[in-house]
Amino acid sequence: MCLIAGFLTGFRNRLVVAAVLLVTSLCRVAGAAEPGEPPLSRQEQQVVDWLDQRESEMVELLETLTNINSGTLNKAGIDAITGIFSRELAGLGFSIGTLPGEVIEMPHCPGSNLSIDVADHLLATRAGSGTRVLLMGHMDTVFPPDSPFQEFSLDGGIMHGPGVFDMKGGLVVMLYALKALQEFELLEGRALTVLLNSDEEVGSLSSRKYLEEQARVNDYGLVFEGSVNNNQIRQRKGLGQARFVVHGRASHAGAAHQEGRSAIRELAYKIIEMEAMTDYESGLTVNVGLMSGGEARNTVAPCAEAYVDLRYPLPGQGIAARQQFESIASTLYSVPADSEEVTTDVWVNLHRPPKIPTPESDQLLYRTVAIGALLGEQIGIADSGGGTDGSLTQAAGLPTLDSLGLIGDGGHSPREQADVDSFVQVTGRAAILIHRLLEDR
Numbered sequence: 346m347c348l349i350a351g352f353l354t355g356f357r358n359r360l361v362v363a364a365v366l367l368v369t370s371l372c373r374v375a376g377a378a379e380p381g382e383p384p385l386s387r388q389e390q391q392v393v394d395w396l397d398q399r400e401s402e403m404v405e406l407l408e409t410l411t412n413i414n415s416g417t418l419n420k421a422g423i424d425a426i427t428g429i430f431s432r433e434l435a436g437l438g439f440s441i442g443t444l445p446g447e448v449i450e451m452p453h454c455p456g457s458n459l460s461i462d463v464a465d466h467l468l469a470t471r472a473g474s475g476t477r478v479l480l481m482g483h484m485d486t487v488f489p490p491d492s493p494f495q496e497f498s499l500d501g502g503i504m505h506g507p508g509v510f511d512m513k514g515g516l517v518v519m520l521y522a523l524k525a526l527q528e529f530e531l532l533e534g535r536a537l538t539v540l541l542n543s544d545e546e547v548g549s550l551s552s553r554k555y556l557e558e559q560a561r562v563n564d565y566g567l568v569f570e571g572s573v574n575n576n577q578i579r580q581r582k583g584l585g586q587a588r589f590v591v592h593g594r595a596s597h598a599g600a601a602h603q604e605g606r607s608a609i610r611e612l613a614y615k616i617i618e619m620e621a622m623t624d625y626e627s628g629l630t631v632n633v634g635l636m637s638g639g640e641a642r643n644t645v646a647p648c649a650e651a652y653v654d655l656r657y658p659l660p661g662q663g664i665a666a667r668q669q670f671e672s673i674a675s676t677l678y679s680v681p682a683d684s685e686e687v688t689t690d691v692w693v694n695l696h697r698p699p700k701i702p703t704p705e706s707d708q709l710l711y712r713t714v715a716i717g718a719l720l721g722e723q724i725g726i727a728d729s730g731g732g733t734d735g736s737l738t739q740a741a742g743l744p745t746l747d748s749l750g751l752i753g754d755g756g757h758s759p760r761e762q763a764d765v766d767s768f769v770q771v772t773g774r775a776a777i778l779i780h781r782l783l784e785d786r
């Protein structure tokens with residue numbers, strides 16, 4: 346079945362593409378024969394050969410980047426990464442610009458300020474004609490400067506470190522694909538934009554508007570997030586986040602218990618209601634991942650808060666879930682419905698729309714699979730419950746592929762790792778893909 350899928354992929358007819366998707370989603374792994382893409386040209390082979398000699402350089406740059414902490418809140422670290430990519434991209438003929446970050450405020454209990462001071466983002470452009478390609482990646486990681494997981498290490502062909510997989514490795518892949526194309530003058534006169542944001546790991550709350558703006562003026566989007574098992578992700582769930590902050594009234598737990606109004610008690614009811622929204626059948630899940638509250642064992646809690654994760658396959662489910670969160674916030678469970686002694690602040694953000702495949706994004710996906718096959722790769726296709734910035738650009742109308750970084754695993758954990766071997770492989774593939782998109786072939 347995989348061979349049939351590979352053979353049919355060459356046709357541009359939408360119905361055929363749909364049939365191909367049906368077949369390949371059953372077999373998951375594309376076959377080696379992908380006649381839809383012409384064989385490598387002499388120049389393309391030179392690009393691949395040039396990259397073949399650059400593995401140690403790429404590992405070295407990734408080591409440098411990994412050893413600079415760039416947890417989302419570490420502005421100095423992110424600025425240092427921005428500096429490296431600004432210099433590198435300027436050297437490749439890009440004009441370098443800055444997209445201002447901002448402070449994102451959320452409701453919170455006294456003393457638990459969760460505002461996020463987002464660093465500036467990097468926008469690099471090369472003016473040109475023809476197909477416009479947008480390359481994306483994030484510079485931030487989930488590891489703050491006080492995390493024990495800070496350093497790059499190399500162990501028998503496996504790289505470890507914060508960001509080697511998610512996604513400093515991908516940033517190196519993107520950069521070296523561009524370097525290789527520039528080396529053979531294949532970027533001349535071509536329209537390319539690189540957007541590196543600094544807040545992806547908190548949901549791109551500041552950079553979303555820039556990503557959507559770029560989505561509207563480009564023809565293709567490529568995101569260099571890492572890939573598990575060399576799978577390209579075709580479809581993703583939407584993501585939302587909510588903060589609930591309940592205010593009650595403090596009182597002595599012994600001397601005047603009846604005068605207190607426990608924010609923890611009210612929040613506990615709300616948590617049960619939120620968790621009950623999970624419906625595995627429809628794919629919607631709600632996870633109250635963080636909660637805290639109260640001041641002391643013997644004080645009725647005056648404030649309590651929860652931080653909630655939402656996943657949903659269809660856009661309408663996200664909108665309905667937001668309404669449900671707002672309804673849970675405004676309903677009182679622990680005191681009479683007309684009481685004004687307990688109040689709730691709620692903040693809901695559907696920060697990643699679901700990534701729904703389109704004929705155009707499927708064609709981009711299958712071209713990539715075909716180019717991989719030309720280079721001897723077996724690329725799998727899978728769906729994911731996780732979101733990326735590619736979900737934002739795809740929802741804004743830009744056909745986007747989002748797993749073009751290194752092959753690895755263990756993101757967001759001290760087990761994060763990436764394969765050295767995949768460097769040359771995925772960078773060569775990315776270079777050929779970018780080249781062919783720019784040439785509109």
Ligand SMILES: [Zn+2]
Nearest residue numbers: 483511512570
């Ligand atoms: Zn990532």
